[in-house]
Amino acid sequence: MKKAIILLALAILTTVACESWAASPSRKPQPAPPPPNPATMTQAELSRATPLLEGYVRRRQIGFNTQQRPDGKMEVVVVTKGRGADKAGVQLGDIVVAIDGLPIKKRIDLLDAVRGRSVGERVPLTVIRNGTQMELNVELGFSDMEEPIYALYRILYEEKKVGLAVMGAEIINALLTDRVALEQWAKGIKSNLIGKWESRCLKALSREKEFSLVDRQAVEQILKELNFGQSGMVSEKFRATIGKTLGATHLLTLEFSRFRDADVEKQRLIEIETGKVLVSSMRSTKR
Incomplete structure (x- = not known):
């Protein structure tokens, strides 16, 4: 008798569950969010999405x-x-x-x-x-340090003074054809690049008493006065001006190019007194 009651209860529960499932409306698949437009993504957004490749030195730490x-x-x-x-x-x-x-x-x-x-x-x-x-x-442990920053790190460990000026140079976007949109995008990218590298340099080198970062607005003012182009070429006149006026000893120039499948970022660390390129580094962010 007990067995029959249990079987009857199970049959009722199964019937109710099936009716309930049949009565409920089927869930429609949600459309996938539209992919971001690679032409207008900021460099910060892209960096969060994919890792940066190359351009690092693995420094041994004691x-x-x-x-x-x-x-x-x-x-x-x-x-x-x-x-x-x-x-x-x-x-x-x-x-x-x-x-x-x-x-x-x-x-x-x-x-x-x-x-x-x-x-x-x-x-x-x-x-x-x-x-x-x-x-x-x-x-021994380690830390990964960008090539230009590691070069500055070694200079400071040689007890030499470093006054660093960071500036944006050539900015290219092969996906944007509208001139106004390109100018607005390039302005944002340049500001982001300079801020990012200033922050990284300060984080890594601010404890060094011989390290200083040249004011960004002062560098921009000299760029305007000398009608600096966007080719990334640094003239002797420009080096002499920022060296004498701002007390800079080294210049870090930043270039950025956006293509269909990747962003390419280039850095050059230049010794102002001699014009010697101490580091020429490139990193790519693949999409």
């Missing part, structure tokens, strides 16, 4: 920074929390003597001592703490 004291000794002034030096027990005030037997006499030696080594490799670090020499083993 996890501390030093400052040269008046007596010439290299004193630890920053220990990055969670990095290899912190885990190995490096402390503020330690005097760095050597890395894997290589003497550390100036800041650039810190970069050269770990360059070319493998990430995760442990390197012997010799320090003096409270008059006692100690041997520590530090695991």
